[in-house]
Amino acid sequence: xxxxxxxxxxxxxxxxxxxxxxxxxxxxxxxxxxxxxxxxxxxxxxxxxxxxxxxxxxxxxxxxxxxxxxxxxxxxxxxxxxxxxxxxxxxxxxxxxxxxxxxxxxxxxxxxxxxxxxxxxxxxxxxxxxxxxxxxxxxxxxxxxxxxxxxxxxxxxxxxxxxxxxxxxxxxxxxxxxxxxxxxxxxxxxxxxxxxxxxxxxxxxxxxxxxxxxxxxxxxxxxxxx
Amino acid sequence: xxxxxxxxxxxxxxxxxxxxxxxxxxxxxxxxxxxxxxxxxxxxxxxxxxxxxxxxxxxxxxxxxxxxxxxxxxxxxxxxxxxxxxxxxxxxxxxxxxxxxxxxxxxxxxxxxxxxxxxxxxxxxxxxxxxxxxxxxxxxxxxxxxxxxxxxxxxxxxxxxxxxxxxxxxxxxxxxxxxxxxxxxxxxxxxxxxxxxxxxxxxxxxxxxxxxxxxxxxxxxxxxxx
DNA sequence: GAAATTTTTTAGCCAATTTTAAGAATTCAC
DNA sequence: GTGAATTCTTAAAATTGGCTAAAAAATTTC
Numbered sequence: 001x002x003x004x005x006x007x008x009x010x011x012x013x014x015x016x017x018x019x020x021x022x023x024x025x026x027x028x029x030x031x032x033x034x035x036x037x038x039x040x041x042x043x044x045x046x047x048x049x050x051x052x053x054x055x056x057x058x059x060x061x062x063x064x065x066x067x068x069x070x071x072x073x074x075x076x077x078x079x080x081x082x083x084x085x086x087x088x089x090x091x092x093x094x095x096x097x098x099x100x101x102x103x104x105x106x107x108x109x110x111x112x113x114x115x116x117x118x119x120x121x122x123x124x125x126x127x128x129x130x131x132x133x134x135x136x137x138x139x140x141x142x143x144x145x146x147x148x149x150x151x152x153x154x155x156x157x158x159x160x161x162x163x164x165x166x167x168x169x170x171x172x173x174x175x176x177x178x179x180x181x182x183x184x185x186x187x188x189x190x191x192x193x194x195x196x197x198x199x200x201x202x203x204x205x206x207x208x209x210x211x212x213x214x215x216x217x218x219x220x221x222x223x224x225x226x
Numbered sequence: 227x228x229x230x231x232x233x234x235x236x237x238x239x240x241x242x243x244x245x246x247x248x249x250x251x252x253x254x255x256x257x258x259x260x261x262x263x264x265x266x267x268x269x270x271x272x273x274x275x276x277x278x279x280x281x282x283x284x285x286x287x288x289x290x291x292x293x294x295x296x297x298x299x300x301x302x303x304x305x306x307x308x309x310x311x312x313x314x315x316x317x318x319x320x321x322x323x324x325x326x327x328x329x330x331x332x333x334x335x336x337x338x339x340x341x342x343x344x345x346x347x348x349x350x351x352x353x354x355x356x357x358x359x360x361x362x363x364x365x366x367x368x369x370x371x372x373x374x375x376x377x378x379x380x381x382x383x384x385x386x387x388x389x390x391x392x393x394x395x396x397x398x399x400x401x402x403x404x405x406x407x408x409x410x411x412x413x414x415x416x417x418x419x420x421x422x423x424x425x426x427x428x429x430x431x432x433x434x435x436x437x438x439x440x441x442x443x444x445x446x447x448x449x450x451x452x
Numbered sequence: 453g454a455a456a457t458t459t460t461t462t463a464g465c466c467a468a469t470t471t472t473a474a475g476a477a478t479t480c481a482c
Numbered sequence: 483g484t485g486a487a488t489t490c491t492t493a494a495a496a497t498t499g500g501c502t503a504a505a506a507a508a509t510t511t512c
Binding site for chain 1: 487488490491492
């Protein structure tokens with residue numbers, strides 16, 4: 001799940017970005033309206049949700065919202081507005097926003113609203129599994145045959161991505177975008193290295209095949225069970 | 227947690243009532259505005275939240291809201307409005323509602339919003355424990371193996387948060403928000419310092435592992451008791 | 453208002469994690 | 483089979499993030 005955050009105050013932007021990343025979202029930040037609109041339109045398919053500050057230098061949040069809505073009716077958009085700006089809230093909804101959050105907001109509130117809007121897309125599932133491997137997002141644990149396997153953050157994120165897409169090919173470029181960064185060097189071999197880490201930690205010793213199938217020239221896939 | 231639901235359509239009212247009762251709320255239903263306002267005002271102290279349908283026979287939801295607000299500024303009020311009634315939503319907020327939910331809504335969405343507004347209200351468990359550690363919110367005491375351990379306020383708050391979420395990861399950003407104030411400073415190392423304080427006070431001398439597990443890049447976790 | 457306690461900041465250290473790089477192995481097309 | 487492309491594996495370098503101690507700042511207590 002990739003979120004575009006358009007927010008000019010660096011401290012707030014970082015706070016939100018860090019928090020959401022800890023929750024497993026990928027977050028890109030634009031620090032002004034022009035850049036925000038540009039990023040949104042250029043990668044319209046990439047983003048699952050747009051978080052828009054109301055007050056922005058240059059192009060305002062409303063204009064960004066309008067611009068995006070012209071191209072895409074579906075993308076969930078949430079506004080961040082000042083506490084008592086009731087009119088702003090109305091206006092935002094009229095312009096096509098799906099929800100708004102009044103500042104100062106608690107992170108939990110924001111997360112609740114994001115989850116509501118992403119529900120159909122993301123599902124709220126917090127555990128995934130393949131055969132004897134279970135991953136749990138709440139506890140941030142991976143259990144295999146009843147024993148915990150220690151994974152690092154990146155290993156965890158990669159496994160989560162593969163399991164979320166169990167049965168489907170995960171293309172290298174997609175993995176780079178979702179697990180690493182959208183701007184990450186595509187020629188890198190980190191993926192290979194991390195796939196290798198996962199295999200070493202999770203493949204059954206003596207098994208002839210890995211639980212992660214390599215699809216040459218394309219990417220990787222964890223097969224459906226059975 | 228007692229909720230007053232003012233809704234004239236019996237089927238919807240029952241659906242909401244049943245659902246909320248399953249979640250552990252006590253729910254009273256008024257099937258028109260007049261009755262709703264009356265019940266609300268007579269038992270103002272009893273209710274923790276008001277769910278108000280917009281369209282009501284007789285006295286409208288807005289009028290109920292206004293009437294309640296005259297007596298009580300604090301009571302959280304959520305409106306249920308028709309899907310595209312943007313103006314209604316605005317109007318509701320101006321009249322003093324805290325939030326609104328557009329119909330048709332999902333039960334989860336409603337629950338999420340109710341929980342946000344009820345956060346930090348009473349009626350919760352007041353003791354938590356992990357192995358030999360017991361924390362009591364009423365007496366504000368921590369007891370380990372029968373002897374009281376002196377904790378400062380912040381130490382206590384942090385331990386409380388970790389224990390409330392026993393078994394789950396507590397992400398750094400959430401800890402900062404919940405235990406310290408909403409505070410956009412993510413560069414601080416207070417958390418580390420306080421985790422260290424707790425460990426020094428509560429870890430068994432000679433133990434190989436702390437009772438608080440560090441999850442690098444994510445946060446901390448107190449494991450479920452074995 | 454001085455002393456004690458609590459909270460927060462700072463900074464160096466260290467270890468775990470992440471990334472890079474490069475040679476080995478495998479696969480595929482011809 | 484041969485060669486090119488891709489992936490695997492390993493090791494080493496770079497980076498990050500958490501730990502700790504100590505000091506500074508804020509708050510409470512007497």
